[in-house]
Amino acid sequence: xxxxxxxxxxxxxxxxxxxxxxxxxxxxxxxxxxxxxxxxxxxxxxxxxxxxxxxxxxxxxxxxxxxxxxxxxxxxxxxxxxxxxxxxxxxxxxxxxxxxxxxxxxxxxxxxx
Amino acid sequence: xxxxxxxxxxxxxxxxxxxxxxxxxxxxxxxxxxxxxxxxxxxxxxxxxxxxxxxxxxxxxxxxxxxxxxxxxxxxxxxxxxxxxxxxxxxxxxxxxxxxxxxxxxxxxxxx
Numbered sequence: 304x305x306x307x308x309x310x311x312x313x314x315x316x317x318x319x320x321x322x323x324x325x326x327x328x329x330x331x332x333x334x335x336x337x338x339x340x341x342x343x344x345x346x347x348x349x350x351x352x353x354x355x356x357x358x359x360x361x362x363x364x365x366x367x368x369x370x371x372x373x374x375x376x377x378x379x380x381x382x383x384x385x386x387x388x389x390x391x392x393x394x395x396x397x398x399x400x401x402x403x404x405x406x407x408x409x410x411x412x413x414x415x416x
Numbered sequence: 417x418x419x420x421x422x423x424x425x426x427x428x429x430x431x432x433x434x435x436x437x438x439x440x441x442x443x444x445x446x447x448x449x450x451x452x453x454x455x456x457x458x459x460x461x462x463x464x465x466x467x468x469x470x471x472x473x474x475x476x477x478x479x480x481x482x483x484x485x486x487x488x489x490x491x492x493x494x495x496x497x498x499x500x501x502x503x504x505x506x507x508x509x510x511x512x513x514x515x516x517x518x519x520x521x522x523x524x525x526x527x528x
Contacts, residue, residue: 336516344520345503345519346453346503347518348515348517351514351515358514359514359515401507402466402507404464405461407460
């Protein structure tokens, strides 16, 4: 069964450093998403992406964040200058259409020290 | 933001039935999803409702009332492995775009 994959599973970085989180969505899906979940809190929407453009973003997704689909398979989330409060689990998800169920990757746990 | 309410925690006995309720703001509603999330893992899709009524999928059923802004997830014949958080998520739309908003989740503990 096809699945969303994410790398790395765990990333430790120092405050102020840039990080890139990588995702490979399900191959026949066209809509891609990033979410984050701070430990013990709810899953929060960051951004949705379709046809090489951002279609929706939340207030969390400020100028420090960017997304890219650098090739036909990868989807990346970049945080330019990490802060302590960026420590969270980051989930990538994909779906066939924006109203279909979204399938989540296993997540990248980001720890900012 | 859009408010989605569900109980924080529930406990039920193995073999029993449990109902997890979810209420949400109806403006911009475009569908409701239930996800299961084990600790430290990703959410996994359980069910989807966009029209009123009951959707059944094995031991899991989900109900939706659009006019009341209400849904529930029904889990039958509970097993120990059903101990997890159950997330109610509503797809809201506006100006041609969509956003999936999650509730805080209901942590279900299944006891022998």
